[in-house]
Amino acid sequence: MATPFVSGAIALLVTRFPDESMATILNRLYSSTDTLESLARRCRVGGRLNISRALELEMPKPLNDDFSNATLVQNSPLVVSGFNSTATLEASEGPHDPEGTGRSVWWSWTADTDGFAELSSTGSDFNTMVAVYQGETLDALQLVAKDRDVSPGHNGALLGFNAEAGQIYRIAVDGLLGATGNISLSLGQTVVNDDFANALEIEGINVKTSSENIAATRESGEPDHVANTFGSKSVWWSWKAPLSGNVTISTSASNSFDTLLAVYTGGRLDELQLIASNDDDDRTGVWTSALTLYAQEGETYKIAVDGWNGGFGEIGLTVAMAESDDLEDARNVVSDTFEDVSFTNQATKESGEPNHGGSASGQSLWWRWKATRSGHAEIATFGSDFDTVLAVYDGQSIGGLNVLVENDDSGGALSSRVAFDVEVGEVYYIAVDGNDFRADRSYGLARLTISVEEDPSWLTPVIADPGTFEAIAGDTIEFTIAATRNPTLFAANGLPAGLSLDESTGVVSGTPLQSGRFEVLIEATNEAGIGLYLHVLDIEPRPGAPIASPLPIEKKAVEGTRMELSIQVEDETDISYQWFKDGSALLGFDSSSLLIESMNSVAEGSYSVEVANSNGTILVGSTRVRMIREALVNISTRGYVGLDAEVMIAGFIITGSQPRQVLIRGLGKSMESPESNIEAVLADPKLTLRDWKGQLIVSQDNWLEEPNWATVESVGLSVGAVPPVDSGESAILTTLDPGLYTVALSGADGGTGLGLIEVFDASSESIETRLANISTRVRASIGQEVAIAGFVITGQDPKRVLIRALGPDLLKRNVSGVLPDPRMILYQGQDVIATNDDWEDQNGFLITEASRQVNTSILDEGSKDAAMVCELQPGLYTVIVNDVADDSGIALVEVHELP
Missing domain, CATH: 2.60.120.380 (Jelly Rolls)
Structure with a gap:
């Protein structure tokens, strides 16, 4: 009842004294207290509020008016408030300042550490004087430090002194030149992270x-x-x-x-x-x-x-x-009470993810919660700073989720709350997203709380959390499982080697042989049945046991690529290793590193490594290993094809160790249709394919004149490419070794016009070898002659890419007539998902680091080139490039996949 009583008292005082500030109202309320010894140091005022006294016209005297009644404060930092409008100067209290008002109030502070202390009355609503003393009585005080402020524009004295731990300091605050009012007093000591x-x-x-x-x-x-x-x-x-x-x-x-x-x-x-x-x-x-x-x-x-x-x-x-952005990356929780804080600012919605709570912004975070006891669970987002939606699921994959409960607003608030029954050991997936009603309130700080209470009507034992305690591998430990309702039998599954349970008493004892984190399912049985609790037991390594670097929280690798897990041990003398996957020992994996030669779905799982010497054994991990099911494939660029330096040039890289089949097409008339309104196309396209040294590989003009034209048509259909409508179009179907290649599109007859280059990954094998890092150099202008690049991301996982539209940077490569100020717009379908004009406008450091990662040129500070880093879901994307001022010139459009 305290909270509504205080709220009602404040409302009554505001009505009684409408011209007083809230600070004055609060001080009036606090100073009306009837002090009680039973409440001393247990609440803000140390007593019971006296509303009748607070309603009197004259302000009560401050409780800390006299030296002997100084408000006790300790530790730091601290911010306290008070007032001096009805304070007095005691008979034996001399003036603290020649211009003092003579209305002083007192605090008594005990320093908790040695070090410099700073005291300020900034925030007070009148000119103040602050003095710090040492001494036990008013007539024996020794001045330590003092400051005053008579500035009309700034109310706040500021002083500093060297404090000693355990020393009591007496703090007096008075007004100057007759001033009184509300006091704000802040005190802090030097913190270790000042420098x-x-x-x-x-x-x-x-x-x-x-x-x-x-x-x-x-x-x-x-x-x-x-x-x-x-x-x-x-x-x-x-x-x-x-x-x-x-x-x-x-x-x-x-x-x-x-x-x-x-x-x-x-x-x-x-x-x-x-x-x-x-x-x-x-x-x-x-x-x-x-x-x-x-x-x-x-x-x-x-x-x-x-x-x-x-x-x-x-x-x-x-x-x-936002490492818990995707379901597979959900943050693990094993508890019956839990609180966590994270941010959804950069979170995304993965392919196939449902709309949580019926309306979501697509910026979700995930938690994987294993309940440690059965009962009634409450999950809430109270304390978040945006309009949340909340949903709880069971299931094992994004496509196999079954919604259990969901909620948008709880009780009219913007936070969310769900309540449902849970079972011990079961896994629940929790998603927090934002309501899409207002874009500026659809993301932010997410606070998630979980609590479970067992049903009071149950008659089975209720097991108490054994809590945390110091347990070291190699040392004897003992703890007792406590449970209500007279259990007669106990059991525990998952204890580390060396520990055992007394089934009749619930005492766990022994000498753990291995350090690490262990999930122990505890059972307590009585006549009504079995009560369960999942306990997380942490065993610390013993002195002299191996000290090893941790494994990463997560490790990802693209399908078909090599991936290595490794640890470093400080002293490798007499060290042995044993790797585990999903809890099972991996035979033959007994070194400090584990190498997966070719990443595949079978290799996915949870990995850990046991490291041992003569002093003990530690368990390092686990780490989640995931296969990235994605690839950047298929590039197409439409733009103006001119003569000499204005021919269109596409570049692409084949990664890996095996050859790959590629279909390359150069189109002109095939782009014409009544719906497209495309005019002035390239009449007779010609393709020229070269390796990274500039050596000619193949040149092709009319595709239907080639002996393999039927295969070209069939392969084109298999990758989703409609056959060209004109025999004069160009197409190359070839198998290429890993490396860098360029293909130029020009007019076979010296003609010019709009042209389209397409490069398709035409291999049906796994993506161990694949197309990556694709670029096109083209003349960009306005209208139909803007440069248009398209690319496809395949697979099931999102892909980070670096996209650049270069103009001024090409001058360093001796290219003339460049596009002065490129601007690019990224589309998925008809939706604009990102734009950029000048690359430094959007986290230039991130662009620079991404460029280093893919070993491409670093853009000059202040250049007008455009660039962006995006994480994209599988799908088809289009980049449109033109000049901000509608100028024309040569541009290079690049799409790089990032690790």
């Missing part, structure tokens, strides 16, 4: 950490973290990306001040490279900060949080990767 060199190291794919910057400083040589802003109280973190992918970093839990956020790479303050920065969250417009960037596995990122214009307070920092 860049002492950045706090954080790790993981989903990290929540905290700090404060009340007493933080700005180092010499430290950059401005956000352009055109001023900050002077920065703190630092260091985060090493555990895998590659999009990561969102946010200070949304820092709700007390206006934050600045920046992310860098570099090992020293004077060599930092800014990756991304943000002042106010672009989506919500709030004072906290949020940004998203593409993180490279193994790269260390330095994160700085500062306060705008010297702002300070408590900082809540969240670093979250």
Whole structure:
């Protein structure tokens, strides 16, 4: 009843004193308290509210008016409030300042650590004086530090002093020149991560950490973290990306001040490279900060949080990767109570994924939850900062999901909640997405909570969570399984070797021989039946046992490619290895690395490795191994075909180790139709295919004159290509070794016009060898002469690609007459899914890193070339390239697949 009582009291006071600020209303309420010893230090006011006193016209005296009644505070950081409008100066209390108002209030702070402390009254609504003393009585105080502020535009004194752990400091706040009002007092001590060199190291794919910057400083040589802003109280973190992918970093839990956020790479303050920065969250417009960037596995990122214009307070920092974007990548949870925070900002909708809750934005995250007890479960997204939808499924694949419960808005709120019965050991898939009603409220910070309560009507035993305790391999341990309702028999499945269970008492004891994480299914039986609980038991390695690097959370490889898992051990003396897949030992895999020569579906699974020496055994892993069922195949480019340098040139790469059959077509009149309205086509196309050295492989003019024309037609139909309608078109069907190739399209008779180059992957074998990294050089203009490139992504998985439309960059390759300012638009069907004009407008660092990954040219800073990195679902895509100012020139359109 406390919350509605306080809310009602505040409403009554607002009605009684409509001209008073909320701070004054709260201070009036707090100061009307009847103090009670039984409530001392147990609630905000240490007593019971006296509403009758609060309603009196004259403001009650502050509870901390006298030195002996100073408000006790400890630890830091802290932000407290108060008022001095009815305070007094005690008889033995001398003035704290010659211009003091004589209305002082007191706090008593016990320092919890040694170090510099900073105290500020910024946020008060009048000119203040703050003094810090040491001493046990009012007449024996020794001044430690003092500051005053008489500036009419800024209310806030600021002072600092060196505090000693355990020392009590007396803090007095008074007004100046007769001023009184509401007080805001902030206190903090120097934090360890104040300087860049002492950045706090954080790790993981989903990290929540905290700090404060009340007493933080700005180092010499430290950059401005956000352009055109001023900050002077920065703190630092260091985060090493555990895998590659999009990561969102946010200070949304820092709700007390206006934050600045920046992310860098570099090992020293004077060599930092800014990756991304943000002042106010672009989506919500709030004072906290949020940004998203593409993180490279193994790269260390330095994160700085500062306060705008010297702002300070408590900082809540969240670093979250959308690694649970797809069902197969769902984040694993084994618990009956759980809380998690992540971001859906860069999440996507995978092929075949349902609309959760009936209406979804297609930016979903997944959790794979194994219930540790049977009962009634409640799952909710309360605390998320966007309009969520929530759904729970069973099933094993995206196409085999069965919805159990789903919800959009719960109780009229934008958060979601579902409740249903669960069974111990069963796996449930939970999806959180956004409602698509408003685009700016369809994604953001997702907070997921899970709780399970057993049905009170059940008569079977209820097993308590054994909890966490220190357990080391090789040491004797013992714990007891506690259960209600008089169990007579216990059982446990999944205990590590060396541990056993006393079936009659529920005591687990022994000496575990192996370290690692073990899921133990506990049973307790009485006359009514069996109660179950799934316990996660962590066994730490014993001293001297092997110390090994962790396996990655996940490892992916394209079908047919090589993939290696490996670990590093600090001391390899007398070391042995044994690899496991899905819990079963792999015979012959007994080294520090495991090599899969050709990735296939059989190789998918959960891998771990047992590492042993004479001192003990550790289990490293597990890691999820997945086969990527995708490939970038089939490129087509339509554009103007001219003479000499204006012929159309397509380039493509065949990867792998085996030859591949390729169908290449050059079309002109086949593009004409009443529906297309295409005019002035190339009358007699001619194709010329060359290798990377420029050596001629084959040249072809009229396709029907070739002896294999029927095969060309048949293969074309098999890859979805309609036969050319004119005998003058060109087609080449050939088998090529892995390597780089170019094919030029020109007019056989010296003619010009619109032409189309198509390159098809025509092999029926697996994609161990395949087309990749396809490009076309073409003259781009306006109208029907814009450059149009099409490509296909096959398979079942999304594919990351780098797409570039180059103009100015071609000048470095001695190409003249280039397109001055390329702009490209990416379509899937009729829908625009991405656009770009200048490549640096969209995360230039990500574009540069992607270019390095595929070993292509790095674009110059400030160039007008266009580029984008996208993760695309399987399907057909089209890129249209023209000039921003409708100019004409030579452009190079590239599509690179990324790892």
